[in-house]
Amino acid sequence: MSGTTAPGTAPGTAPGIDAPTALRLAVLAGAAFVYVTFEVFPVGLIRDIAGDLDVTAARVGLLISGYAVVAALVTVPTVALAARVPRRTALVVSLGVLVVAEVLAAASTGFAMMAVSRVAAALTHGVLWSLIAPAAAALVPREHVGTATAAVFGGASLAAIVGSPGTTLIGELIGWRATALVLAAATVAVTYALLWALRPRGTGPAAREDGAGAGRAAGERIDWPAVLTLCGVAVVLVTAHFLSYTYFAVIVTEVTGTPGSVVALLAVFGLAGAAGTYLIGRHNDRAPQRAATVTMAAFAAGAGLLALAFVPAPRVVQYTVAGIAVAVWGGAFAAAGPVFQTAVMRLAAGDADRASSVYVTGFQVGIAGGSALGAALLGRSAIWLPVASVVLGVVVLAVVLVRRPVPALS
Template sequence: MPLAVFVLGFAIFCLNTTEVMVAGLLPSLSDGLGVSITAAGNLVTVFALGMVFGGPVLTLTLRKAPPKQAMVMMFVLFLAGQTIGALATAYWAMVLARIVTALATAAFFGLAASVCANLVPADKIGRALAIVFGGFMVANVFGLPLATFIDQLMGWRAAFWAVDILVALCLVLVVCTVKAVPAPQAPDVRSELSVFRSGRLWGAFATNALLIGAVFATFAYLAPVLTEVAGFSAAVVPLLFVLYGVGTVVGNIVLGRLADAHTMRVLWLGGVVLAVLLGLYALVASSQALSIAALFLLGFTGMPLNPAMASRVMRLSNSGALINTMNTATICAGITVGSWLAGLGVDAYGYRAPMWTGALLAVGALVSLLLARAAGGRRATTAGSVPQISSPH
């Protein structure tokens, strides 16, 4: 693998740490900004919405810029937003910071996937994407706990500054490792948007949103499930999250290697395992031993489906940044909706509802795959090369 692929993975780790770290900083942010815990928690939603709606717009705006130059601009935009957050004394300033960093993060995710797909041969795209998207997994395993530790040691502003420093390092590494290539021959906006007329492409987006929505319906409420249902002490919960994170890293390695040659099989198997696993987890959530096993399997099977999902989307369309940014946006929409539905379930039926919600969403993903097969989608997403927009070779 080219060194640039690993650099892109490290960059996504740094950017995504900003997205997830707010969950660990809620009490400090609430005190520091003088708002309620609920208002501080809404900063997570603000970031997600910024990725859903702002990322594609920024990608379209920069579509004619050379990839390396566009990445540099995204880093600069992110650093500006993160600095606003580190200096914020009012809630509105933090909201602005979250919107700005979300725009840069979503656009960078799409561009990083596009550049990655053009750095390696077509038969290694899934493995390369597993490395790049691995940054997302590592952010959950190490970024969130590290930011929480820095907050406890030096305050939440120090956590924001730490990410600023890491992203500045990423900027230097990208400049040194990613080759400069001319801007792609970008068509006009109408032509570029014409690819979204494909029903099979939107079917793939729907599958991706449902699969990751199923994962996050459960993940969003894991802490109370583990303490209130399984009976774990609060002190043990961070270790259980690490176990979940280890599962995602191992799953990312295994499924990333299978994503190229067995794209659709990975998605089918992932959907079936998620539906069965989450349904069983809802039934046995009071058992600590079985909860531990379920956590690892959820990590192994859920987020590591990303390389196969992205590979399928690119084979149905192209490897351009806009396609990959839209894929990120639809996944974020799935995360938002899945978490919201799980919350409704918790209010109505208790803490086993998130697993049942996730199981139903996974079944929905399987239905979308069945419809894609009926429409001939399977034939278009098996072996074959990914249409490429530009080549950084």
């Protein structure tokens, strides 16, 4: 992206967003950070958790798909219930439930208790993700909605940079249970910050943020066929991603021959994701269809390179190919989040919360499907995971090019 960030703005934000608003967006990004970090908590520690709970790595992987199934089932009804209270209240309650889930994970004495902690977090996952992007959009002028959405999704990218490799590293030092408690403490801090960030401010857009059912305008209708088409495309993309990402540690260990490379490549994945999220911000506001095409092409290319990393070659070559693959893959998937979420809100007209709940449900279906399919393919050979991701990624790219489901700016 050309140009520099204006003074007083956070990374990923554009000139015209003042410093107080940028700080509020950063807090919303923090909420995304802690939720995503716990959602993918088992990824880097999958072997440690499996050994401690005396189950297989594939079974621990199902903790991610199970989480997604629960979130998919409850998102629409819980978001409908949350519409009766201010967004601020709904988001704070969601984070409170997350704290309980993290403490339960730390106290788990067996696989069943760990599963209960995942279910607890999944119950309010959809509420947070359905409301956080509309909450960010309500803080900024319309021409900066794509940028604000990218800024908030930067929290998810930060989870990939710091959260996932960080919890993996900390888990290796103090154990995965103590790491879950560290994450709980971080969530408590974010919750208090959110109480400040979303307090009513005057009569501007931010003041509407605290209203129950905020974001709905009379007379505006959701373009449901377009929304559902876009959600269907997103389901396939997310399936392609989590098919391999759930078993990231297994894939990387098999390619590089050492578990120690998992933390390093998780960090590469996250850094690339942050770059992708930052770069997509303004382009998503200016040329959303082109942004979607580029990100989908990059995703397919990254997954393809990861499959090539399995080809026998000198270890340094495999390391290099794996590093490039992870960077391209991570950057593309992180950029895809703001592109699709912003598109859903544009198609939703005045009811972004409800349309977002359907999108989040589809996202969780993709996570569950990808993790479950990955578990099945893992029994054959780890190389089948990125190969399947490539096939599905190419399908998504073809649909984006032919159907053009991402709406142009009006």
